[in-house]
Amino acid sequence: MSASFIFGGLIALMLTGMPISIALGLTVLAFLFTMTSVPLDTVALKLFTGIEKFEIMAIPFFILAGNFLTHGGVARRMINFATDMVGHWYGGLGLAGVIACALFAAVSGSSPATVVAIGSVILPAMVRQGFPKEFGAGIITTSGALGILIPPSIVMVMYSVATSGMLAIGPDGKEVSSASVGQLFMAGVVPGLMLATLLGLTTWYRARKFDYPRLPKASWDQRLMSFRKAVWGLLLIVIVIGGIYTGAFTPTEAAAMSAVYAFVIAVFVYRDMSLKDVPKVLLASANMSAMLLYIITNAILFSFLMTHENIPQALGEWMVSTGLSWWMFLIMVNIILLAAGNFMEPSSIVLIMAPILFPVAVRLGIDPVHFGIMIVVNMEVGMCHPPVGLNLYVASGITKMGITDLTVAVMPWLMTMLGFLLLVTYVPEISLALPRLLGMM
Amino acid sequence: DDPIVIKFSHVVAPGTPKGRGADKFKELAEKYTNGKVTVEVYPNSQLYKDKEELEALQLGAVQMLAPSLAKFGPLGVKDFEVFDLPYIFPNYGALHRVTKGPIGKELFEKLADKGITGLAYWDNGFKIMSANSPLHMPDDFLGLKMRIQSSKVLEAEMNDLGAVPQVMAFSEVYQALQTGVVDGTENPPSNMYTQKMNEVQKHATISNHGYLGYAVIVNKKFWDGLPDDIRGELTKAMDEATDYANGIAKEENDKALEAMKAAGTTEFHEMTDDERAAWVTALKPVRDQMSDRIGADLIKKVEYAAGSS
Amino acid sequence: MLRMLDRLEEILIATLIALATVIIFVSVAHRYSLGFVAGLIGFGRSHDMMWLADGAKATYLSLRQINLVWAQELCIIFFVWMAKFGAAYGVRTGIHVGIDVLINRLDNRWRNSFILFGLACGAFFTGIIGALGARFVWDIAHTTSTSVDLEVPMWIVYLAIPLGSFLMCFRFLQVAVHYARTGELPHHDHGHVDGVDDDAAASAIAASPLTPKER
Ligand code: NA
Numbered sequence: 002m003s004a005s006f007i008f009g010g011l012i013a014l015m016l017t018g019m020p021i022s023i024a025l026g027l028t029v030l031a032f033l034f035t036m037t038s039v040p041l042d043t044v045a046l047k048l049f050t051g052i053e054k055f056e057i058m059a060i061p062f063f064i065l066a067g068n069f070l071t072h073g074g075v076a077r078r079m080i081n082f083a084t085d086m087v088g089h090w091y092g093g094l095g096l097a098g099v100i101a102c103a104l105f106a107a108v109s110g111s112s113p114a115t116v117v118a119i120g121s122v123i124l125p126a127m128v129r130q131g132f133p134k135e136f137g138a139g140i141i142t143t144s145g146a147l148g149i150l151i152p153p154s155i156v157m158v159m160y161s162v163a164t165s166g167m168l169a170i171g172p173d174g175k176e177v178s179s180a181s182v183g184q185l186f187m188a189g190v191v192p193g194l195m196l197a198t199l200l201g202l203t204t205w206y207r208a209r210k211f212d213y214p215r216l217p218k219a220s221w222d223q224r225l226m227s228f229r230k231a232v233w234g235l236l237l238i239v240i241v242i243g244g245i246y247t248g249a250f251t252p253t254e255a256a257a258m259s260a261v262y263a264f265v266i267a268v269f270v271y272r273d274m275s276l277k278d279v280p281k282v283l284l285a286s287a288n289m290s291a292m293l294l295y296i297i298t299n300a301i302l303f304s305f306l307m308t309h310e311n312i313p314q315a316l317g318e319w320m321v322s323t324g325l326s327w328w329m330f331l332i333m334v335n336i337i338l339l340a341a342g343n344f345m346e347p348s349s350i351v352l353i354m355a356p357i358l359f360p361v362a363v364r365l366g367i368d369p370v371h372f373g374i375m376i377v378v379n380m381e382v383g384m385c386h387p388p389v390g391l392n393l394y395v396a397s398g399i400t401k402m403g404i405t406d407l408t409v410a411v412m413p414w415l416m417t418m419l420g421f422l423l424l425v426t427y428v429p430e431i432s433l434a435l436p437r438l439l440g441m442m
Numbered sequence: 443d444d445p446i447v448i449k450f451s452h453v454v455a456p457g458t459p460k461g462r463g464a465d466k467f468k469e470l471a472e473k474y475t476n477g478k479v480t481v482e483v484y485p486n487s488q489l490y491k492d493k494e495e496l497e498a499l500q501l502g503a504v505q506m507l508a509p510s511l512a513k514f515g516p517l518g519v520k521d522f523e524v525f526d527l528p529y530i531f532p533n534y535g536a537l538h539r540v541t542k543g544p545i546g547k548e549l550f551e552k553l554a555d556k557g558i559t560g561l562a563y564w565d566n567g568f569k570i571m572s573a574n575s576p577l578h579m580p581d582d583f584l585g586l587k588m589r590i591q592s593s594k595v596l597e598a599e600m601n602d603l604g605a606v607p608q609v610m611a612f613s614e615v616y617q618a619l620q621t622g623v624v625d626g627t628e629n630p631p632s633n634m635y636t637q638k639m640n641e642v643q644k645h646a647t648i649s650n651h652g653y654l655g656y657a658v659i660v661n662k663k664f665w666d667g668l669p670d671d672i673r674g675e676l677t678k679a680m681d682e683a684t685d686y687a688n689g690i691a692k693e694e695n696d697k698a699l700e701a702m703k704a705a706g707t708t709e710f711h712e713m714t715d716d717e718r719a720a721w722v723t724a725l726k727p728v729r730d731q732m733s734d735r736i737g738a739d740l741i742k743k744v745e746y747a748a749g750s751s
Numbered sequence: 752m753l754r755m756l757d758r759l760e761e762i763l764i765a766t767l768i769a770l771a772t773v774i775i776f777v778s779v780a781h782r783y784s785l786g787f788v789a790g791l792i793g794f795g796r797s798h799d800m801m802w803l804a805d806g807a808k809a810t811y812l813s814l815r816q817i818n819l820v821w822a823q824e825l826c827i828i829f830f831v832w833m834a835k836f837g838a839a840y841g842v843r844t845g846i847h848v849g850i851d852v853l854i855n856r857l858d859n860r861w862r863n864s865f866i867l868f869g870l871a872c873g874a875f876f877t878g879i880i881g882a883l884g885a886r887f888v889w890d891i892a893h894t895t896s897t898s899v900d901l902e903v904p905m906w907i908v909y910l911a912i913p914l915g916s917f918l919m920c921f922r923f924l925q926v927a928v929h930y931a932r933t934g935e936l937p938h939h940d941h942g943h944v945d946g947v948d949d950d951a952a953a954s955a956i957a958a959s960p961l962t963p964k965e966r
């Protein structure tokens with residue numbers, strides 16, 4: 002009863018096009034005011050304490066770092082390095098695009114940032130070299146999505162935050178704790194590299210089939226030089242992943258360190274950005290972070306309401322009582338998330354859906370870390386198909402292609418991603434092997 | 443009539459001594475009042491997190507909580523920080539002379555003008571010190587990054603031992619210990635065991651240097667507004683739940699210590715008399731450093747009652 | 752007057768994100784220098800170089816005089832303030848995302864009404880939160896609650912809620928009035944940073960056939 006009121010209200014408000022954060026907040030306010038005895042002042046309290054957590058602070062730090070990298074010439078040097086390494090293979094620049102996206106993904110926490118940073122440089126170059134624009138659009142749209150799978154990842158931070166402290170009971174009746182940011186980051190490495198390889202293979206295969214242009218092979222001297230130029234950006238991978246793994250920093254500290262490092266690289270080493278540009282980068286990062294933090298606060302308010310009304314637990318009981326098996330549940334989750342990906346951005350989807358689905362998943366014996374990686378891969382797919390998908394927007398703008406053309410262009414890589422999604426869904430070891438090997442779980 | 447609903451929120455798992463104490467209180471309260479009172483227990487910070495539960499109680503969003511004693515300092519009642527002082531309680535007997543005696547009562551009275559009534563003190567236990575290197579003498583702490591809860595007393599304690607205190611959320615500790623962001627921490631054995639910290643700590647010293655405990659509190663307006671007979675029954679239920687909770691807390695700590703010794707991943711060190719004396723000497727200054735905050739009189743009184751001056 | 756408010760808002764949030772970054776950087780650097788110096792003490796002792804051990808110990812003790820235990824708390828407070836005021840700035844720049852797929856298919860009159868309705872709801876929600884927050888801050892101001900590490904009075908910390916929400920409410924009304932008059936909404940290009948370069952990405956998104964066009 003209360004569940005249908007809450008969800009009905011939320012969906013109705015969201016479809017009017019108002020900001021998702023406002024729709025979440027209004028639903029909670031209306032419900033608490035009319036149907037419960039919870040003092041409304043609690044809402045004001047929750048809007049502050051909801052984000053009063055050090056783990057959440059990784060998000061603004063990673064956004065800041067990403068903006069310094071995007072505008073500081075790091076992407077360009079990574080592309081040059083990747084091109085010198087693989088440009089002479091089938092697919093040349095396209096393959097370089099996949100690799101550059103994977104490299105940039107390893108220093109940046111968001112997918113749009115990755116598409117923007119790599120796509121805006123490499124797509125025009127590909128068209129100039131005589132690749133069909135569909136080919137380039139397909140590669141960058143999908144490879145850019147690696148940004149949230151290869152650590153660091155803002156979406157992983159959100160999943161961890163959205164599910165942390167939830168009372169989740171495993172099939173054996175024991176309490177299961179949620180996944181930490183560090184575990185998720187390490188779990189994303191293998192699937193990330195695997196997807197990059199698969200997207201690269203798709204690119205190589207199609208380029209060979211249609212005999213697309215290849216670049217002359219770069220000499221080892223040239224490769225060494227482009228590596229030396231790119232090395233300052235590549236070092237950031239060591240800082241983030243190495244720093245978290247060796248215990249130099251917590252994930253949030255690693256994010257702050259990478260923001261400082263990216264600033265130094267952009268302004269003092271590469272000098273593609275001057276000191277007077279810094280306030281603009283700060284403001285743009287603050288703007289984006291504040292928007293995400295505002296959704297997070299309202300989503301936390303919303304999950305407070307759901308916990309208060311016992312909805313996730315009731316849903317879990319119901320699903321278990323219908324005899325739903327874990328693999329049917331996972332397929333259902335895939336379908337729900339892919340459908341949501343038609344209308345919403347990943348951060349909102351994760352914040353709203355993860356707290357509902359998480360207790361059920363745990364109840365059916367699914368590992369919290371594996372479930373998180375599966376959600377992230379779903380989000381990646383969602384960013385690559387219309388009508389809502391930032392990756393698509395960027396690619397279509399650079400190539401001036403319409404929805405239909407672009408959907409066709411993206412198809413081969415999107416199919417690869419869907420196949421990969423199934424693989425990640427049903428083979429938990431892909432996600433769990435590395436964190437287990439590292440003794441993190 | 444509709445039953446009176448008491449929402450009892452706490453931040454730990456249902457299986458811990460505090461969680462089981464809360465469930466025991468629910469059982470007894472509902473039995474003694476013949477169902478006129480319903481107690482809803484919300485474990486694991488489900489509704490309100492560690493940082494917001496006291497405000498939620500003051501707003502009347504929940505009626506009953508069991509926060510750790512250190513939480514009252516930020517509320518403006520720093521007197522409770524006396525419980526955090528190292529080596530101020532030599533044993534459980536000394537501790538209970540304070541909590542069950544006039545000092546415990548006086549402390550609770552200071553909560554009244556915050557809109558809070560204190561009902562009972564629940565033990566978690568005495569803390570042991572753990573790290574990845576042996577901690578026999580205070581000098582062994584030099585340069586170690588030690589995780590603490592936010593607290594001025596614990597900060598002073600780690601500083602006086604020569605360590606670098608690091609504030610960190612409880613949920614982050616396991617991973618931080620494992621990767622080495624921090625080197626060690628302090629915990630009662632039951633917390634150390636349930637959080638699996640023995641897996642990531644090579645050494646521990648059974649120092650019993652400090653106490654961790656909780657206060658069961660209610661919203662004062664709610665409590666004073668209850669009919670006298672019901673309040674009486676609830677008080678009786680709370681007294682019995684307190685004996686129950688404190689009984690299992692001690693038992694759990696002993697069991698946890700045995701289990702961790704059996705697991706073999708951590709080497710447990712029993713202190714020699716000399717070592718203990720060295721720790722006490724190193725940590726005694728904390729009382730002076732904190733006497734302005736906590737009140738020199740109160741510290742004296744507790745020392746006298748506990749026999750630890 | 753309004754221009755000054757705009758500038759103030761921008762300076763506040765940009766400064767907060769910068770300061771928070773610096774604070775965490777310094778506290779990590781501090782922790783590492785302590786660890787390094789402690790390592791030197793150990794090295795000095797085990798290699799019988801007491802001059803090194805003693806010198807390092809003196810450095811260690813003086814480094815430890817710098818107390819940065821409060822860094823995390825301050826960082827969190829800064830970010831919460833940044834989030835509250837940044838959310839208001841975000842209304843002005845049109846960054847708050849909604850599901851506009853459906854209403855973009857409606858004819859102009861209906862679309863206009865839905866957009867105005869959404870803006871009104873935004874103003875309504877943030878107005879209520881502002882009022883609730885003000886009452887909450889008022890109550891807390893009459894207590895002795897302080898934050899744990901810095902021991903700042905909590906009402907000052909919580910002041911971000913009413914101030915930020917009221918500012919956000921004002922921004923929603925401002926955007927609504929502007930839209931009713933001119934039919935223009937602020938539009939945010941994701942991934943675009945104003946004026947840093949002639950942003951290929953921003954123009955790409957703007958030129959994208961997928962980007963909903965103002966009608
Ligand atoms: Na990434």
Ligand code: NA
Nearest residue numbers: 342383386389
């Ligand atoms: Na989509």
